[in-house]
Each structure stands twice: as C-alpha cells, then as structure tokens.
Amino acid sequence: MKLKEKSFPLHFSLNETTDFIKSTLEEKNWFEFEVIEVKLVFIPYYFFSFDAFYEEEEKKIVSETVYGSLALNGKTAELEEISVPEETELTQKIEDIPENIPFEEMKFHFDEKIELIAQIKTAAHLKTAKDNVIIHSLKKVLFPVWIIDFSLEENTFQFQLSGIDGEVISEQEIPERELGFWEITAETLNELKSPSSWVNYTTSIISDSANFVVKNTFSGNVFHNLIHNWKYQTFILLVILALILLWQYGFI
DSSP, rough: OEEEEEEEEOOOOOHHHHHHHHHHHHHTOOOEEEEEEEEEEEEEEEEEEEEEEOTTTOOEEEEEEEEEEEEEEEEOEEEEOOOOGGGGOOOOEESSSTTTSSSEOOOOTTTTHHHHHHHHHHHHHHHSSSGGEEEEEEEEEEEEEEEEEEETTTTHHHHHEEEOOEEEEEEEEOOOOOOOOOHHHHHHHTSSSSSGGGGHHHHHHHHHHHHHHHHHHHHHHHHHHHHHHHHHHHHHHHHHHHHHHHHTTTTO
C-alpha cells in the first residue's frame, strides 16, 4: 500500500485488532459476533511549534512568553498533545495489509488555511490574542486508525483503534450479556477440572449458599424463592452438584 503523504508506521496489525475485539467482548460475556466491515483510515495531523506572548493591556509591554508544540487533528480540527515524530520514524508504504481491506487518506478541507486555523486554536488554548501567536515548523503526518463495525445479535457497534499502538480512540458502549443457567454451570465445571480447586471452591459455595438460604428462610421466602428466584435455585443446584462430585472424587 503506497500512501500520498508520510505516515506513522502501522504497528498494530489486523490480527491484533480482531483479538482485541474478541477479548473485549468476552469480558462482557459475548462469545458470538460478526465483523461487518474493517477499514483503515489515515487521518491527517498537522504538527507545529509556536511562540506566543502576553502583554499588559495598558502599557502594551510584553509580560510573558510561551514556546511549545501541538498537533491539529485534521478530522476534528481540535488540538492534541502528541509528540512530533522523527523523520526517520515516518513511512509512505504500509505492508502486510490484505487487498480486501479498504483504506482511505482523509483530507482536511481547509488545508490552505491550516496555519491560520492553528494560530486561532492555539490562541484560544493559551487564552491570548490571535496576533500574539506565531506558528512555525508546520508538518503534515498521517495517523492510521482501524475502524471496525461488528454486530451482536441485532445491534451494530463500532470500535476505532490506533493503528500505532492499539489504543482505543472511540468505542460504543456495549451492554454486558447475562449468562444463562447452563452457561454458568459449564463455566463452573470448567473451573473445577483441577481436583485441587474443589475444597476451596466448594467451601465458598456452601458458605455463600448458607448465608443466602438462611437470610431468605428467616424472612419466610423459601418456597417463593425455590419457584421464582433463579439465584436461589442456582445456589442450591451448585451445592448439590458440588457435593455429588466431591463424593465421586473421594473427597467425602
């Protein structure tokens, strides 16, 4: 892939992007999802240095000077504090990208006025007059961003990840999926594959179950909870299952 402008190198790969989504969704109990589209977008960033000053209003005497570096996001037109890249770090060739992955080099529609925009934004950032800001050493560099659209059941979500280090730039809030009874049971059995974990795990379950049952027993809700409360039912069933398996493995 040959780019028109120089870019940060793409260090965060397509496979790492997929792995990130998978692990993120699994943390919220989503194990089945469908990737709708993956594309690579190169956002223009304008790195620049500035000199600015403050002056006393009445005497017009310079009272303070400021020097620094900033970057203007060519997509949002907002200032960001990103380190200016070294020329040797930049590239115009992105390798190891499948041909079916679309990519786009975004353009800033006010490219010819970028210095003026940077001057105005910096003045607002420093809270000084526009004419008190001097912009110099302006450099345009592309910033790679992975944009992934995927579906969970009937809903569509999107992640935007930095192509440099995989940092999340933007993400839609994903609801946590509630596990069903059989999924909880399977997860519990998987955790108990090692016999050495039985004693501590079973003791914890029995303790929690006893507290839960005693609390509801003395409140007069036992029969109601046995019929309607899934948590109550799950505790009771897990205790019975734990005792059966402990007996089978010879622990009791």
